[in-house]
Each structure stands twice: as structure tokens, then as C-alpha cells.
Amino acid sequence: xxxxxxxxxxxxxxDATKIHRAARRAIKTxxxxxxxxxxxxxxxxxxxxxxxxxxxxxxxxPHRELDVLLTTGEQVSIAxxxxxxxxxxxxxxxxxxxxxxxxxDSVHSRARIKHxxxxxxxxxxxxxxxxxxxxxxxxxxxxxxxxxxRGASDTTAVALAAVLGADHCEIYTDVDGIYSANPRLVPxxxxxxxxxxxxxxxxASLGAEVMHSRAIEFGKKYSVPxxxxxxxxxxxxxxxxxxxxxxxxxxxxxxxxxEDLATVVFxxxxxxxxxAARIFSRIADNHIVVDDIMQNVHSGGTRATIGFSMxxxxxxxxxxxxxxxxxxxxxxxxxxxxxVSKVSVIGIGMRSHSGVAQKMFEALAESNINIRHISTSxxxxxxxxxxxxxQKALLKLHNAFALDTLPISVN
Amino acid sequence: xxxxxxxxxxxxxxDATKIHRAARRAIKTxxxxxxxxxxxxxxxxxxxxxxxxxxxxxxxxPHRELDVLLTTGEQVSIAxxxxxxxxxxxxxxxxxxxxxxxxxDSVHSRARIKHxxxxxxxxxxxxxxxxxxxxxxxxxxxxxxxxxxRGASDTTAVALAAVLGADHCEIYTDVDGIYSANPRLVPxxxxxxxxxxxxxxxxASLGAEVMHSRAIEFGKKYSVPxxxxxxxxxxxxxxxxxxxxxxxxxxxxxxxxxEDLATVVFxxxxxxxxxAARIFSRIADNHIVVDDIMQNVHSGGTRATIGFSMxxxxxxxxxxxxxxxxxxxxxxxxxxxxxVSKVSVIGIGMRSHSGVAQKMFEALAESNINIRHISTSxxxxxxxxxxxxxQKALLKLHNAFALDTLPISVN
Numbered sequence: 001x002x003x004x005x006x007x008x009x010x011x012x013x014x015d016a017t018k019i020h021r022a023a024r025r026a027i028k029t030x031x032x033x034x035x036x037x038x039x040x041x042x043x044x045x046x047x048x049x050x051x052x053x054x055x056x057x058x059x060x061x062p063h064r065e066l067d068v069l070l071t072t073g074e075q076v077s078i079a080x081x082x083x084x085x086x087x088x089x090x091x092x093x094x095x096x097x098x099x100x101x102x103x104x105d106s107v108h109s110r111a112r113i114k115h116x117x118x119x120x121x122x123x124x125x126x127x128x129x130x131x132x133x134x135x136x137x138x139x140x141x142x143x144x145x146x147x148x149x150r151g152a153s154d155t156t157a158v159a160l161a162a163v164l165g166a167d168h169c170e171i172y173t174d175v176d177g178i179y180s181a182n183p184r185l186v187p188x189x190x191x192x193x194x195x196x197x198x199x200x201x202x203x204a205s206l207g208a209e210v211m212h213s214r215a216i217e218f219g220k221k222y223s224v225p226x227x228x229x230x231x232x233x234x235x236x237x238x239x240x241x242x243x244x245x246x247x248x249x250x251x252x253x254x255x256x257x258x259e260d261l262a263t264v265v266f267x268x269x270x271x272x273x274x275x276a277a278r279i280f281s282r283i284a285d286n287h288i289v290v291d292d293i294m295q296n297v298h299s300g301g302t303r304a305t306i307g308f309s310m311x312x313x314x315x316x317x318x319x320x321x322x323x324x325x326x327x328x329x330x331x332x333x334x335x336x337x338x339x340v341s342k343v344s345v346i347g348i349g350m351r352s353h354s355g356v357a358q359k360m361f362e363a364l365a366e367s368n369i370n371i372r373h374i375s376t377s378x379x380x381x382x383x384x385x386x387x388x389x390x391q392k393a394l395l396k397l398h399n400a401f402a403l404d405t406l407p408i409s410v411n
Numbered sequence: 412x413x414x415x416x417x418x419x420x421x422x423x424x425x426d427a428t429k430i431h432r433a434a435r436r437a438i439k440t441x442x443x444x445x446x447x448x449x450x451x452x453x454x455x456x457x458x459x460x461x462x463x464x465x466x467x468x469x470x471x472x473p474h475r476e477l478d479v480l481l482t483t484g485e486q487v488s489i490a491x492x493x494x495x496x497x498x499x500x501x502x503x504x505x506x507x508x509x510x511x512x513x514x515x516d517s518v519h520s521r522a523r524i525k526h527x528x529x530x531x532x533x534x535x536x537x538x539x540x541x542x543x544x545x546x547x548x549x550x551x552x553x554x555x556x557x558x559x560x561r562g563a564s565d566t567t568a569v570a571l572a573a574v575l576g577a578d579h580c581e582i583y584t585d586v587d588g589i590y591s592a593n594p595r596l597v598p599x600x601x602x603x604x605x606x607x608x609x610x611x612x613x614x615a616s617l618g619a620e621v622m623h624s625r626a627i628e629f630g631k632k633y634s635v636p637x638x639x640x641x642x643x644x645x646x647x648x649x650x651x652x653x654x655x656x657x658x659x660x661x662x663x664x665x666x667x668x669x670e671d672l673a674t675v676v677f678x679x680x681x682x683x684x685x686x687a688a689r690i691f692s693r694i695a696d697n698h699i700v701v702d703d704i705m706q707n708v709h710s711g712g713t714r715a716t717i718g719f720s721m722x723x724x725x726x727x728x729x730x731x732x733x734x735x736x737x738x739x740x741x742x743x744x745x746x747x748x749x750x751v752s753k754v755s756v757i758g759i760g761m762r763s764h765s766g767v768a769q770k771m772f773e774a775l776a777e778s779n780i781n782i783r784h785i786s787t788s789x790x791x792x793x794x795x796x797x798x799x800x801x802q803k804a805l806l807k808l809h810n811a812f813a814l815d816t817l818p819i820s821v822n
Contacts, residue, residue: 015467016464016467020468053427053487053491054490054491057427057431057495058497058498061497062493064504065493065494065497066490068493068505068507069486071486072487075479075482076461076464076480076483078479079477079479080465080480082473082476082479083469083472083477083480084469086469086476087468087471096556098509099554099555143509
């Protein structure tokens, strides 16, 4: 008998009609001969509504109390889902994180899962119930209520699938799979049948907001096949799986555009041990998340240029930090640029194929797009360009790497 | 150092302004040198909103899941209250029933408290925090979420006050105390400074909906002084306390009117052992709550008349039961009367004073009000009359017993 974990996001449980639809899908999966565990998010805009309530009380809510507040959203959803399944004549039971025994560390608002007990869920499955688990929430070892971070119901689902040894984890959402690029920006974007965990991880961190990154990491770590699909159709979506040798034949699988970035370049820095550490620890202390870092040396290796990209929202904070660092380190200057975006191409095939970077740069040059910064990792090449060129660049790269056509194996 | 439990009902935490007001009150009580435990209800109409959500899903929700759903209302309130107190610079912590260890039996939607752990609350009080406990909710011995019945946050508060040995329990509400009669019906009704548990219990069951009956029972059982007062003023309200000999000098303390009743009279019943039991067990099996029962015998004690009052809402069910009973018991007939109300006078002084019934009947006669049924208990006399006479009767009795004047001790 199979075991399937099905996760329904906020848009998939936004109202009574959608809750009933999700309930029918779980019941069908059960009647097809599977044991079924559902993970549900808060309905629609519930979390935003709760955050707005908190904001009416204070602009600086304690994270512990914010977690107590926000976890009610998922608790409402699990109860309603259990009612919907009962209404349809099937057996179901809702479980909070405390009732499951989903234990996290004690870092409120971004806790990490430490341990999940199987006992209660397995007993309920044994009793032929559909088990409905509240996503996003946990309890710490002393029973304090925690949350796993915004969008982390995906993580709850994949972690449960891993612990329970599920055949696969289905992520039901309002899109019908993972696309070669954002279909709102690239009309000819193609839905992929499958993608590797590594590629999906890069796509997610590069702005493809279909899935929570940590969920993909869990999937990769515990080899849980993840099926991202629409809650409104029966069409198959995209399977996120371990890479196979055949998958590497496709050199580039997707392209992304990350907007609203800024870059900072510290020029003429003394290139001594510890200088980069000093710069980035001060930035991290101010809770600014750095995107990509690019460093070069000059003057015989004695001086360096360090550049990095970041969200434009954090610019006011970075200006203060730059002034402080200037006094401490005595570098040439801090050149801050707003209005930039990052285009990237992603593919595990890059590991074994050369010429991808060259092809990317040529394509951008053909469209007369100037490249400000370049950074690469094992399976990603990114270029920072002017925001005004962003969409044009994404379309050009999608076309240059023929992402709209079915990948053809070169074997 | 004193210990005070303060309960804030739904109207007292209905929005951010009111939550801040309640927070200030708790902080002031703490700064006055007390340890403070707050019990809060769900905000305003939250519970009704959640019930409406459930109704969109099913008209027959499992009680277990209804409890999972409804307890979110109080969880939202405790988190927001903790945020409000933190915003004001004081220390506070919110606790769910599971975190407190407020253990009930397993009867969902009307669970009874079995045990309350003091450890967590006392540790938090020791750490100089204001402790905010979710009202209305509990967990059963295996960790299932339960609720104590509508309006039962009062019960949570008084039970906590009993367990913690609080000096008193303050019930903050939208009225400023207990009145000699409903002020909406009797403009000259007087707010009482104090009332005994027994009188308050009768007042509550006779339709004075200020407090949950079970909370008063807890107060009586564990001698917890209960202070019912307005959350919007600093005026003292009404203390609910143990009766003292002096209190019995007041013969009648309050008068009530209970409307929307019906009466059923079974005539010419064989007066044999077990007949009454048979009638009322069949009624109870159908979950009909009987109000007062009045029985008389005639024909040398061989035949009886049994009458009882009940909510008019249950009339359709009672007609069926009457038909079934008629076939089983062969009595004369079932006379069902709609459109009746019950006026009552309440006072522990009745125990030691005579003539109260006579005075009541005379007062009603003076106003030309016909009495259909009479029932009495140790501290209550009730008359069932036509609904059209209800308000007139209440005003007359309030006046006849001089309830608008300060009780004068006859010692």
C-alpha cells in the first residue's frame, strides 16, 4: 500500500469550495489504495491578516508571541479540512505540530526541524484515517510554539514524507509546475516534466518562488520525490528528483530574472587576510542578506575590489555600514548602484559541458545588453545588468538556449 | 504580595484599543504590588465567525474538529495581549491550555476541568511576568484539544484563581456589575455591591447572562471571591461571595424574567412508581432541557398531573415525544402552551423569612396578572405567566420588594 503526502498551499484552501476540492483529491488518493497525509497552510490571506492585527498592537512584536499568533492560521485550516473530509463520508483527523510531535529548535519565526515522531500519525493511518497536519508550525523541546519561516509548509510536507518513508510528496499550488522561466515574463516558457533538486534549489534562490528552498534541501537529503502540481487540474506537474546521468545532457534547464537589486563595490581595498571577513561580518550583524559576492585583485595582488549584490530595500542600512567601514579599513570608496537585476541560467549539465558562459555573454551582446558583474557557481551563471534590460535579457537567453523546446538527449 | 486573576471577555478585547486598555489595567494591578494572571476570550465576534466558516464546510462538524477550530480564537487573543503588554514595557507571556497543563475530560465542546498544573504559571509569575492564559480551552489526558462550553472563559478564570490561591478573581465585562433586575427591562434596577454564590447561581440560570454558571459553582466550591466589573470604568462592580448571616436580612435580592418558554402538562396520569422517570428519561434522551417541573396528585392519589416548562424552540420535538408517551402510558392528554414566560424572585433571606410567596402572588394579582404555574426552591419563587404580562410583572415585583433601594439591615 502506497503512502502519499499531499501539501495544499494557502491559495488551494482559500475558501470552502477549494477546501472541499482538496478534500476530494485526498479522498480519491486514499480510494486509489494509498495511505494519505495532508499538510495544509493557512487559508488565503490569513497570515497577512494576522500580521496586520499584530501591527495594530505594536510594530515590534516579540517573535515568541508572533509564533503563537500565526500558528492559529494553520490550525483553522486543518480543522476545516477534517470537517470537509468527514462531510464527504471519509475518516479524517487533524493534528497540530504539538499533537504530531514535530519538534524544532527554539529559534522563533525561523525554527528548524529537529525531530518528527511517527507514532501518532502511523496510528491514525492504521485506523484508516486521512491525517491532516498543520504546516509551518512546530514545538520546541519544552513545548513552546515555533514557526519554520514564511512558506515553510512545503518543508513540513517534505520532512513528513521523509520521516514516514512516503512514496512521494505532492505540492499542490496555483501554478501547474516548474517552468523554464517565469511564464509571466516569458510567454514561450515551457513546463518541465522533471528537474533535479540542485537545479530547483538554484531556481528557488534565484527568484522562482514556487517552493520553499529548505523543502527542496530536505527532499534532496532524504531522496523524497517531490511532485509540484496544480490543485485545480489533474494534469501532471513537475517532478523534482535526484539527477540522473541522462539529465546532464541538458546543459541549461531554466533561466531566471531577479529584480529590485542593488550592487555595492568597495574599491582599492588593502588585500590582507581578514578584510573580507570584517566587511561581511559587519553586514551580517545588520541582518542584511548578501546575494552574490565578486572579488578581484590588482596592483600586484596588494589591493582588491570587492563587489556584491543585495536587495535594494536594504540600501539605507548599507550606506551607514559603508561609512563605518571606510573609517576602519581605509579603502578607496563605496560605489553603490541601484536599478540593477540579475539574469541567470541554471543546469546541472554545465558540470560536464563547456561554452555555456561564452554563449550567454554572446547572446546578451547580440541584444546590446551591457554586463556589469558576472558570478558563477557549479550549475549557475549569473550576470548583473541594468534593470531596464531585464526582461529583454531573460527572453533572449530563453531563446538562445532553446528552453522552449523539449530537451533532446544527445546520447 | 497579592495574586489577582483578571478575566477579559470578548467585548473587552474586541479591538487593538480595547486590548491596550486591558493591558494597562493588568500592568497597573502589577505595579500596585500584585502578581497578575489574565484570562482572555476570543476577540469580539471571532467565535461566531469561526462557526460560520465551519458551517460553510458542513452542517454537522465533528465536535473534536470544532474544538480544534474554535480554540484558535483565544490563542489569537493571548498572543496580541502579550504583545500589547510588551509594547507598554512590561514583561508578559501567553500560554495555551496545553502549555499551562489545563487538563479536562474528553467530552468535546463541553469538557469539564479535571486538573490544572501550577508549575508553569508559578514559574512565569516568579520571573515577574504577567501570565496570559487562553480561556475556554483545555487538553484531555492524551493531548486532544477540548473546549469548556460557550462562555466558559469565566470558568477558566475562577478555576485558575482557585488552584493558584488568588486573593480574588476579577471578571471584566461590558456591564458594570450584577443588577437587581435586567436594567434594559427595569430602568430603576440597582447595581448590587455584593451577592452570594447561591443567589448568583439562581440569577444566572434564570436568565441573567452576566456569568457562566459553572464559574460560579467553582467560586462557591473553592471560596474564590469573584468581582464582576466593567472593563471601561474604574468603578467597583459586584462582589460574588459566600453568604454571611447579615446577607440573609435581605429577603429578596433580585428578580428575573425568562422569556420564550412553553409549558407542557400531562393530565390524568396513572400515579405509579416509575411513571415520572419514564416520561423525563424519554425527554432527556431527546436532548431536551426541562426547566421547572411541577406535579400534583388527585383522585385519592391514584392519578397525577405533571407539568413542566421548557424552551419554546424544543416544541416540535416534544410533540412527537408526547404522542409516543401517550401510547405507552395512557394518560389523559398533553396540553401544550406557547407564549409563556417565567418571573422569579431570588434571595437567600427566604430561608429564614416567611411570607415572600404570599407577597409575590399579591403583587401579581394587584397588576391583574394571572399565574399559570408556580414552582419554588429554597431561595427562589417562580411563576409562569403569559408572555404579554412579562415585563409588567418584573417591574411590579421589583417595586413590591423595593429592590431599587439599598437593602437595610433589620438587625
